[in-house]
Amino acid sequence: xxxxxxxxPVTKKILAKASGKEYVESGExxxxxxxxxxxxxLTGPLALDAFEKLxxxxxWDKNRIVIVLDHQIPADSVHSAxxxxxxxxxxxxxxxxxxxxxxxxxxxxxxxxxxxxxKPGVVVVGADSHTCTYGALGAFATGIGSTDAAAxxxxxxxxxxxxxxxxxxxxxxxxxxxxxxxxxxxxxGLIGEDGAIYMGLExxxxxxxxxxxxxxxxLCNMVVEAGAKTGIIEPDEKTIEYLxxxxxxSFTPVYSDQDAKYEEELSLxxxxxxxxxxxxxxxxxxxxxxxxxDVEIDQAFIGSCTNGRIEDLRVAAKxxxxxxxxxxxxxxxIPASQEIYLQALKEGLFEVFVRAGAYIGPATCGPCLxxxxxxxxxxxxxxxxxxxxxxxxxxxPKSKVYLASPATVAASALTGKITxxxxxx
Amino acid sequence: xxxxxLTVVEGRVLKYGDNINTDVIYPGKYLVFTQxxxxxxxxxxxxxxxxxxxxxxxxxxxxxxxxxxxxxREHAPQSLKYAGCKCVLAESFARIFFRNAINIGLPIIExxxxxxxxxxxxxxxxxxxxxxxxNLTKNEVLNFKPFPDFxxxxxxxxGLISYLNLKSKTT
Numbered sequence: 001x002x003x004x005x006x007x008x009p010v011t012k013k014i015l016a017k018a019s020g021k022e023y024v025e026s027g028e029x030x031x032x033x034x035x036x037x038x039x040x041x042l043t044g045p046l047a048l049d050a051f052e053k054l055x056x057x058x059x060w061d062k063n064r065i066v067i068v069l070d071h072q073i074p075a076d077s078v079h080s081a082x083x084x085x086x087x088x089x090x091x092x093x094x095x096x097x098x099x100x101x102x103x104x105x106x107x108x109x110x111x112x113x114x115x116x117x118x119k120p121g122v123v124v125v126g127a128d129s130h131t132c133t134y135g136a137l138g139a140f141a142t143g144i145g146s147t148d149a150a151a152x153x154x155x156x157x158x159x160x161x162x163x164x165x166x167x168x169x170x171x172x173x174x175x176x177x178x179x180x181x182x183x184x185x186x187x188x189g190l191i192g193e194d195g196a197i198y199m200g201l202e203x204x205x206x207x208x209x210x211x212x213x214x215x216x217x218x219l220c221n222m223v224v225e226a227g228a229k230t231g232i233i234e235p236d237e238k239t240i241e242y243l244x245x246x247x248x249x250s251f252t253p254v255y256s257d258q259d260a261k262y263e264e265e266l267s268l269x270x271x272x273x274x275x276x277x278x279x280x281x282x283x284x285x286x287x288x289x290x291x292x293x294d295v296e297i298d299q300a301f302i303g304s305c306t307n308g309r310i311e312d313l314r315v316a317a318k319x320x321x322x323x324x325x326x327x328x329x330x331x332x333x334i335p336a337s338q339e340i341y342l343q344a345l346k347e348g349l350f351e352v353f354v355r356a357g358a359y360i361g362p363a364t365c366g367p368c369l370x371x372x373x374x375x376x377x378x379x380x381x382x383x384x385x386x387x388x389x390x391x392x393x394x395x396x397p398k399s400k401v402y403l404a405s406p407a408t409v410a411a412s413a414l415t416g417k418i419t420x421x422x423x424x425x
Numbered sequence: 426x427x428x429x430x431l432t433v434v435e436g437r438v439l440k441y442g443d444n445i446n447t448d449v450i451y452p453g454k455y456l457v458f459t460q461x462x463x464x465x466x467x468x469x470x471x472x473x474x475x476x477x478x479x480x481x482x483x484x485x486x487x488x489x490x491x492x493x494x495x496x497x498r499e500h501a502p503q504s505l506k507y508a509g510c511k512c513v514l515a516e517s518f519a520r521i522f523f524r525n526a527i528n529i530g531l532p533i534i535e536x537x538x539x540x541x542x543x544x545x546x547x548x549x550x551x552x553x554x555x556x557x558x559x560n561l562t563k564n565e566v567l568n569f570k571p572f573p574d575f576x577x578x579x580x581x582x583x584g585l586i587s588y589l590n591l592k593s594k595t596t
Binding site: 029042043045046049053054055056071072077079080083128129131143144145146147148150151154155159193194197198227229282369370371388390391392393397 | 494520
């Protein structure tokens with residue numbers, strides 16, 4: 001229930017609560033209590049470097065630290081093997097049970113939500129920029145650095161600047177071949193790469209109400225691409241249903257005051273929205289798919305913390321079923337977690353992918369950040385369901401990455417050029 | 426509190442544009458390295474492979490808006506710091522980069538107009554606490570809003586870890 005109060009949006013209310021205050025103002029610095037902190041195999045080792053410089057090497061709460069190996073797994077080099085070993089030892093030494101080794105978890109953000117480490121109404125931080133994903137469950141979730149993470153390991157709290165909040169109200173039904181990914185690309189295209197810099201975004205409206213939790217996760221995942229600190233959606237019955245059986249502790253959802261004040265407001269109607277594509281080399285260089293032109297592709301990738309969930313794989317499988325990936329194109333499909341992997345296996349989706357000529361990879365960030373596999377050569381073009389298309393992001397600085405929904409990626413893999421999924425659905 | 430870092434820095438400007446992201450500041454393929462000298466070698470490699478050599482002479486980076494956007498990788502500000510960058514000045518910063526720089530003790534300044542009013546090679550003298558940038562080449566002065574007290578405390582300690590260590594000593 002929304003109560004009239006001090007005019008605070010949910011973003012600020014959670015921060016106020018975590019800082020022991022009734023009210024916070026935009027721009028104010030607060031020291032907030034953290035409900036959960038996460039590091040991964042690339043940001044974790046630097047956090048340990050910082051932690052080891054602390055005089056008191058004690059962790060504040062071993063049950064509120066999550067460590068996930070996901071970026072460079074399984075180890076592709078002795079360097080990454082050493083990083084993994086170091087994190088394993090740290091987890092063992094400090095009794096950290098929420099340690100997700102190779103084969104036990106998957107991509108950190110998916111693991112955080114599916115293993116119940118995120119609950120509504122609390123502050124969750126992670127040493128990875130896409131930590132903002134968990135705002136979809138009504139948490140104040142934001143990406144931090146490794147030194148920040150070390151400070152949280154030790155003190156359980158962290159400094160924050162209270163963000164200004166922009167409300168994005170979305171109305172209308174998405175067309176059957178248009179997805180939450182298209183909506184967030186559209187938003188980033190509208191407001192720009194720094195359009196929400198330092199701000200919190202709150203999504204409201206009938207489109208969001210109708211959207212499932214997976215779609216909401218995709219939406220909040222990419223707010224950082226507009227510079228935002230957080231993206232949040234008030235919890236509702238869909239959120240509570242998703243959390244059932246996952247979150248073991250009790251929680252108190254927090255909602256925006258009825259008289260909440262927003263520094264900025266954006267109103268969208270998405271009835272006519274077409275599939276969107278972010279063109280090289282900026283996430284804000286967004287066009288409707290039919291206006292991208294004739295772009296031939298070498299690689300297509302479905303996966304990542306943005307779009308590697310079961311619904312994404314189902315949509316892709318629906319498009320690929322009984323069809324073949326175009327000769328000369330390689331399609332890589334990577335489920336975001338072990339849980340999703342198993343579900344896709346049970347549903348027979350892998351058979352569809354393999355018969356279509358796709359390569360299925362193990363749950364990892366994989367090609368998204370151009371780390372250990374699936375890289376692009378000079379002049380190659382990839383269409384990807386991921387979140388960034390910066391120069392060199394996926395390999396050669398002379399390659400190009402286009403971002404789109406899993407449906408658009410699957411359709412493009414079939415035709416060999418960037419394609420509206422409409423004709424396959 | 427004793428000040429552990431220099432609050433006045435001087436150097437010459439290496440100039441870059443808007444939206445310089447962490448993937449070009451420190452490409453993903455080098456994230457497995459955590460040694461300072463290794464990180465320094467690859468600083469800004471995605472944009473300017475000559476950077477590590479040049480920054481030792483120049484010392485300062487001036488950029489446009491949204492510097493450090495993208496990933497949370499602390500390797501990005503660390504690589505700049507270890508390569509010899511004494512201060513990054515920009516129209517605006519992506520927020521995680523901003524926190525990371527403060528937390529590791531890399532001086533960072535948000536100053537409107539800095540990009541249009543400086544040229545590559547200009548010699549600047551920056552007073553972090555007073556909020557003054559003197560362009561010694563152009564004989565001009567620019568002002569910026571110094572850090573609020575809260576951040577200044579962390580900055581003066583040399584970063585978040587030293588700040589926490591000093592705090593635990595005094596309590």
